[in-house]
Amino acid sequence: MKQQILVIGAGFGGVWSALSAARQLDLNDRQDVQISVLAPQAELHIRPRFYEADVHEMKAELHALFDSTGVKFVQGTADRIDPVGKTVEYVEAGGTRQSLAYDRLVLATGSHVLRPNLEGVAEHAFDVDTLQAAARLEAHLHALAGQPDSIARNTVVVCGGGFTGIETATEMPHRLRAVLGEEANVRVIVVERGAKIGAAFGEGISPSIAQASEAMSIEWCLGATVAAVDAGGVTLDDGRRIESHTVIWTVGFRASPLTAQIPGERDPLGRLYVDHNLKVVGQPDIYAAGDTAYAATDDLGHFAAMSCQHAISLGRHAGNNVAAELIGAPTRPYSQPKYVTCLDLGEWGAVYTEGWDRQVKLIKDEAKALKRQINSVWIYPPAADRTSALAAADPSIPVA
Template sequence: MPGEETRVSRQARNGTLILGGGFGGAQVARLLGTAGATIVDPVGALLFTPLLPEVAAGALEPRRALVPLRTMCAHAEWVRGRAAGLDEARRVVTVETELGAIEIGYRRLVVALGSTARLLPIPGLAERAITLTSLGDAVHLRNHVLRRLEAAEADPTNATRQLTFLFVGAGYAGVEALSETRQLVEDALRHFPSLRDARPRWVLVEAGSAILAEVPDRLASYTARHLRHLGVDVLTSSRVRSVDAGAVTLADGRRVETETVVWTAGTTPRPAVRALGLPLDERGRIVVDSALRVEGRCDIWALGDNARVPNSATPLRPDPPTCQHAVRQARAVVRSMAGDATPYRYRSIGEGATLGRGRGIARVFGVHVRGRLGGLITRAYHVRVVPSRSRRWRIGADGLLSVVLRRDIVELDVGGSVSDRARSPSTAPSTEPAKAPTGTAQATTAGVDQVADGMLAPTISTAIAGGHASVLASTHLPGRGTERRRTNAWAPPSQGPIASPSPAPARTIHHQAGDAEDVAAVEDRLGSEPAAQPRPATSTVTST
């Protein structure tokens, strides 16, 4: 019928469609080498989540935590969008893009959609808590903490409440976020003369009997002692009953007056996973076999945070949702796609956590390390697994400078986190780009978090990827209050959401150690398949 909207169909490059560009999905595409694949992701960059606490504390520039998929997976094509449905009979996935819905066909499907914060049904939690799962969340937490210092300076009678910071969840994310944020506040207070005698209060709430349940008891006990020595109230076997305006009530009736609640108590697979109609366990994770094939399917694989992955090295428990395991699972998926059904097996070489001021804990090959050496080992591992040489150098340099120099108090004017805008749509910042003086460029004053969640047009994401954003610099001058200066960055418009239709260049990819054998096997078995020809960058057509 005239005017009827229809979906545009296209085929995934080389028949391999990957949903999600996180650690698992991006690593699968990288290991496929010149065989190629199509990645569906709303951002187009790998977010290095272990670095989010340091981004929040100003130890790292936000863009350091992102690695563009176009550079990491040079032979894969990227479609900006979100998976909205799966038709297994037709072997197509419906993808929502900025220009409308399209259908992408596949012969092999990999689901690596990742996870998001798991918010419990606690009154006031969803409306008032700050999560730490995206780049926007990290920047928002930093801005929020700095503004609490400003509020305490402006209203001394309520300074105690403004300077109380409560973190819920004492796993890696919670302990690192509290430690790094505490260092930010400690360094920032020297710019607030009227708060010189203030003593910020830090509270860490954990439902379990001990913090850091993932690490050996010896290191967990050391961390608890270290935090208590710094003045942190470590409350184990405690739960949050409600979150009100200006206070948190615990299950035992205690009430903590605070304006800051940071929720790091676990993650859950993204809602899009349920929309695919695949078999799930009680936690909403996709059920896979020992070769990471989805249960009952021969052409669909799943890995990472959205899958329950059995590990023959730890038969009593599935893999935890960590980047270290997702990278190893990707190798197993690539081998399985090439016909090798060897059961997945991986034993972790260790784990670690940073505790601020260059300190940390680490377990490497059974050896327990703590203090500055523990912090150095943890940071070295984080840098090593970043799949970009330039990013590794920049992260290393930022980390060194954060130890030698104090943190500054510059805010990124991003308009709040994604979760904040979802709670208060009426206060959401406009994503309409302002016109630049030149007439050909556009101002990028929207949030880093919007780019991280794929909510902005390519124009803005290009500017952020280049390291530019609208910056709100706050300078505290004695006797003159706070002087604010805004600087806008400019970026030229870019093209639509569909990847370039030109074929992948014939060039060599530099793989991580241990990847060469996997790549050779895949290219030998999959490389002979004809590459699918991408369709034009159009998402909707009108029939006549």
């Protein structure tokens, strides 16, 4: 009977874990281990692009890729992990409960936006956290054209001025005018609790965010938080009212709740502490990759962010190491010292930085060209060709 490596999740961390494990087995000519991926769909949803239009196109089919690399796909949603019995229970699309046994497990179930328990947020706010949620927002934007012209119809409020909030807000003027017409008096407002535009990004990158915002007439409500959301807009904590039919929540992310089913230490975002091989600390048979892993990227105190930049490399290392450890081959400690930021700023362009201190290297059109390359090519999975797909899963390949 074959030994079983089970990967839960088909996001960036999950896909690259499976491919890298297959590569390690191939290098050692091992046919006695089965790699399985458990996920709701055999699709990689390109989450970093969900702020864009035509979101239904932001996915990559995985059946052919898995078939070409000997990875078995199991369709279902995992909801219970038993680390002692080494089983995972899941629910099939039709509602039937099933279970899978594993010898080694890779948890790569990602993260989700954390909606607060504020009045009206659950009922009235949109988000771009999942393909379905982003598609719901897109359908809503198209439906605005059928509403009477009004301030509320023409106004979008983005709650949160972080990475997702900025990319969503700066893309919105173009998206709104594509629906309402070039002459429409559109208004985009970012509600941000910080005292300065892009303060979390540092002094190097924040001027570009401010310039882009000014060029596209994007307004910022700084030092403010949302107190309530309703069908007609938002009320801020200082009592101010903004009329809007489109409120988008982008604040706060937390690791998959499945992390709570694995005994171990977690960071404030719910990510599991892992060792240098990405094995969950205290768990002999479980690894974590992507947004479920609290992993040191270097020896200087930096830890992986919840981003595809880190998830791809984490997946390559977790998959390599889970297979290597199972068959007795050398592992490769995770290391990703280079960190970059490429922030899309709508029609103004983009800004690209290098280093954890975010030193600006490219802005406007040059950075925008790089961002398009990243979003349309670099973050997509490889073609369904066994040789090239396994070669692409080498953990030594730098992601940034």
